[in-house]
Amino acid sequence: MRSETAPAIRLEDYRPPAYRIDKVHLNVLLEPAATKVTATLSFARAASTEEGTPLVLDGDELTLTGLKLNGEDLPQTAYAATPDRLEIQNPPAAPFELTIETEINPDTNTKLMGLFRSSRTFCTQCEAEGFRRITYFLDRPDVLAVYTTRIEASKAECPVLLGNGNLVETGTVDGTDRHYALWHDPHPKPAYLFALVAGDLAQVPDRFTTASGKEVALNIYVEHGKETLCAWAMDSLKRSMRWDEEVFGREYDLDVFNIVAVSDFNMGAMENKGLNIFNDKYVLADPETATDQDYANIEAVIAHEYFHNWTGNRITCRDWFQLCLKEGLTVFRDQEFSADMRSRPVKRIADVSLLKSHQFPEDAGPLAHPVRPRLYHEINNFYTATVYEKGAEVVRMLKTLLGGEEFRAGLDLYFQRHDGEATTIEAFLACFEDAAGIDLSQFALWYDQAGTPVVTVKTHHDPERQTFCVSLSQEIPPVPGQKSSKPAVIPLRFGLLGPNGEDMEITAPAEGARIAGDVIVLEKAQQEVTFRNIPSAPVLSLLRDFSAPVRLDHKLTLEELQFQAAQDSDPFNRWQAVQTLAMQDLVRLAGLIRKGQPGVPSEDVIRVFGSVLSDMSLDAQLKAQALTLPSEADIAQEIGKNVDPDAVHAARRLLRQAVSRQHGDAFLAVVTGLSGDGAYSPNAAAAGKRALSNRALYYYAATGSPDAAELVWERFSAADNMTDRLAALTLLVHDHMPRETEALDRYKARHETNSLAMDKWFMVQATAPGEETLAKVRALMSQPLYDAGNPNRVRALLQSFATGNPTQFARADGAGFELIAESILEIDKRNPQVASRLLTSFRSWRALDPQRSALAESALLRVSSCEDLSRDSRDIVDRTLQ
Numbered sequence: 001m002r003s004e005t006a007p008a009i010r011l012e013d014y015r016p017p018a019y020r021i022d023k024v025h026l027n028v029l030l031e032p033a034a035t036k037v038t039a040t041l042s043f044a045r046a047a048s049t050e051e052g053t054p055l056v057l058d059g060d061e062l063t064l065t066g067l068k069l070n071g072e073d074l075p076q077t078a079y080a081a082t083p084d085r086l087e088i089q090n091p092p093a094a095p096f097e098l099t100i101e102t103e104i105n106p107d108t109n110t111k112l113m114g115l116f117r118s119s120r121t122f123c124t125q126c127e128a129e130g131f132r133r134i135t136y137f138l139d140r141p142d143v144l145a146v147y148t149t150r151i152e153a154s155k156a157e158c159p160v161l162l163g164n165g166n167l168v169e170t171g172t173v174d175g176t177d178r179h180y181a182l183w184h185d186p187h188p189k190p191a192y193l194f195a196l197v198a199g200d201l202a203q204v205p206d207r208f209t210t211a212s213g214k215e216v217a218l219n220i221y222v223e224h225g226k227e228t229l230c231a232w233a234m235d236s237l238k239r240s241m242r243w244d245e246e247v248f249g250r251e252y253d254l255d256v257f258n259i260v261a262v263s264d265f266n267m268g269a270m271e272n273k274g275l276n277i278f279n280d281k282y283v284l285a286d287p288e289t290a291t292d293q294d295y296a297n298i299e300a301v302i303a304h305e306y307f308h309n310w311t312g313n314r315i316t317c318r319d320w321f322q323l324c325l326k327e328g329l330t331v332f333r334d335q336e337f338s339a340d341m342r343s344r345p346v347k348r349i350a351d352v353s354l355l356k357s358h359q360f361p362e363d364a365g366p367l368a369h370p371v372r373p374r375l376y377h378e379i380n381n382f383y384t385a386t387v388y389e390k391g392a393e394v395v396r397m398l399k400t401l402l403g404g405e406e407f408r409a410g411l412d413l414y415f416q417r418h419d420g421e422a423t424t425i426e427a428f429l430a431c432f433e434d435a436a437g438i439d440l441s442q443f444a445l446w447y448d449q450a451g452t453p454v455v456t457v458k459t460h461h462d463p464e465r466q467t468f469c470v471s472l473s474q475e476i477p478p479v480p481g482q483k484s485s486k487p488a489v490i491p492l493r494f495g496l497l498g499p500n501g502e503d504m505e506i507t508a509p510a511e512g513a514r515i516a517g518d519v520i521v522l523e524k525a526q527q528e529v530t531f532r533n534i535p536s537a538p539v540l541s542l543l544r545d546f547s548a549p550v551r552l553d554h555k556l557t558l559e560e561l562q563f564q565a566a567q568d569s570d571p572f573n574r575w576q577a578v579q580t581l582a583m584q585d586l587v588r589l590a591g592l593i594r595k596g597q598p599g600v601p602s603e604d605v606i607r608v609f610g611s612v613l614s615d616m617s618l619d620a621q622l623k624a625q626a627l628t629l630p631s632e633a634d635i636a637q638e639i640g641k642n643v644d645p646d647a648v649h650a651a652r653r654l655l656r657q658a659v660s661r662q663h664g665d666a667f668l669a670v671v672t673g674l675s676g677d678g679a680y681s682p683n684a685a686a687a688g689k690r691a692l693s694n695r696a697l698y699y700y701a702a703t704g705s706p707d708a709a710e711l712v713w714e715r716f717s718a719a720d721n722m723t724d725r726l727a728a729l730t731l732l733v734h735d736h737m738p739r740e741t742e743a744l745d746r747y748k749a750r751h752e753t754n755s756l757a758m759d760k761w762f763m764v765q766a767t768a769p770g771e772e773t774l775a776k777v778r779a780l781m782s783q784p785l786y787d788a789g790n791p792n793r794v795r796a797l798l799q800s801f802a803t804g805n806p807t808q809f810a811r812a813d814g815a816g817f818e819l820i821a822e823s824i825l826e827i828d829k830r831n832p833q834v835a836s837r838l839l840t841s842f843r844s845w846r847a848l849d850p851q852r853s854a855l856a857e858s859a860l861l862r863v864s865s866c867e868d869l870s871r872d873s874r875d876i877v878d879r880t881l882q
């Protein structure tokens, strides 16, 4: 029988818990195959709960081995236990204590949820619903308890024993080889923030003194031998702690802050109270194995998890529908941190690129959902770009609309009013309403409506009346389950570019819309804004700094776009103008190629690329960003329907070659001028130079000349850092240069023992265009270094093939879809979260040409017909096919 879809959980059905759990005492006797957990839980009936109301606890694959009520064994007639539920039929009216014994097997826990082992280290992952795989519990975020955890294990196997909060006591167990540690976390928390770690790990210690003078011990725990790879993560942590004090007034609140890096982890990292657990990819770095992007990611993820201590842990979510309350806000905070640490415009462009390439397609496809969903079947599938990235954009808009001071006042009120609570988006917004004296009821629609609004813009200048009219309208295209929508509040940052490129001064109040400083607030379906005293026609620079997560339909002429690309005072819109020019040409070229006609890239676009390259006013990283062509997936998204990925690929190659032919010498000058200046530093300036030099090499390589191939090879073999080595390797492999195989072999020989570096080796090969890649990916799956149980490896090989290689994933013979479908079925048995993530790579299948979309559909149907598909994959496949 086909696996059933799990029942829908609905926001409207939320009810407060019938019982509270005030205190949790856990005694965890760690054994790889048979860990015994004794949970002593102090319950109290909620005032509104009738006496005798059954107490129903969540479980997941649990074996109950003992149960006591107030210290007495419970007769079997008084309860019912299954692996996923424990019901106490007639609990006492007065507060009572349950002692629950369960036995679990960390070694067979391949889902990596609950308690599992990663390379012999015991560790946990409890968000969203993993705690119920450790003991029976009210596993919901609005049940906040104070935890004390005793962890006991073999001293030889697990010299390090870590829990949440502060360490209270350690000792040995008489007559055994075992020892224990007792941890106490004074801050009430939901079960999803529980964690423990036990293993033989190296400790990298440091210290931090908070603004109020409190000493905090900082530690990063890693596998022995990796201690030197933690310096950047530790530095990032200390900078995050200081920044949160300075920018948001938030201090750390325990005596110790521990981070543990593990190699088997479903997500990036987890913000467990006082004991963050990280995918080692976001901790370990040195110039030999990590790219500049890795360094930036580590800085951002360390900050993100640390910032959760206030936005997520001290104030948590009432229910999982409110996930964006902690995630959107925390992503906003980590984006701001990175912007302050690096270049603000560069960071903004990177964040918006990510939003457009990941969140926009999600919002336009079958998996679209509001930032705060109203219904889910499997919460693990809602850790999405919409909740995280669009959620952060919503917070950013709030700041834009309120201004920095009022925004900060609102947040201060939020921390003050809700500290220690599990709360909601409504409560969050109410703080800003109260602090700023405004009404955010229309703004709240951003949380409840799915889909990306399209803002259509038309302008008209009347030289006689000296008026400039801007007609604006907004609409959200239909989304699954949402046929109509209401107008949202859209802050549009703008400037009127005068003939000399400077922003015109606006001397008379504009009519037709609320304008706050340089922001037009679009609030209705249609609005016409009139500016007076505008003698000559300006170029309207709209959506500066990408002030709202919308698609702009603003048809600027070629000249206007070129002008904006060269002159806009807003770096984001300069970048955007270059991208728009390139995108328009790429879409045109792909259309011609599709029809079998020759495509000739636009001379104007090629010229703009040359101007960007020679513009001395642009910083190197910004230049590299502007010279990056829209990705194949972005072009496909822009085309929107009947997409032929081969035509898209060919169009992009054509434009790259044309730019390269025209500006080859200039690119060569950049490559040679910027290379090899001094010792490696991961800072933004040095990273920017490398990015530009590698971007120039990318174009120079497209000349196809022997000396270009030589230059790429030289960069590969002489590189003293991973950024340059990987950039050159990618060119060698993706452009099928003569020494491609030799380069891959050399890389492998150099990095064979480092799995994170080898992930890049898998990824480069999986994303190589060309028919032979599919067979290669299959062969790589049987490589001894490939491990289908390790999420990073699966992502490096299969996820990057499915999401980063459009021509091969969507091959016209369907073999790419089949490979991924087959792999999903295999992985699903072991790790549903990894499988369902991989499944989302089919989300844009309906936009493909009819032949390809039929093949994608049959691959999806093959997955769907599997009888015992996990709840995670069932949910995604059903929604993708609906």
Ligand code: 0A1
Pocket (backbone or CB within 6 Å): 125, 127, 128, 266, 267, 268, 269, 270, 271, 304, 305, 327, 380, 383, 833
């Ligand atoms: N809260 C974490 C992300 C996370 C979510 C789920 C996980 O397991 C299913 C693990 C981590 C964060 O935002 O960093």
Ligand code: ZN
Pocket (backbone or CB within 6 Å): 304, 308, 326, 327, 330
């Ligand atoms: Zn988070």
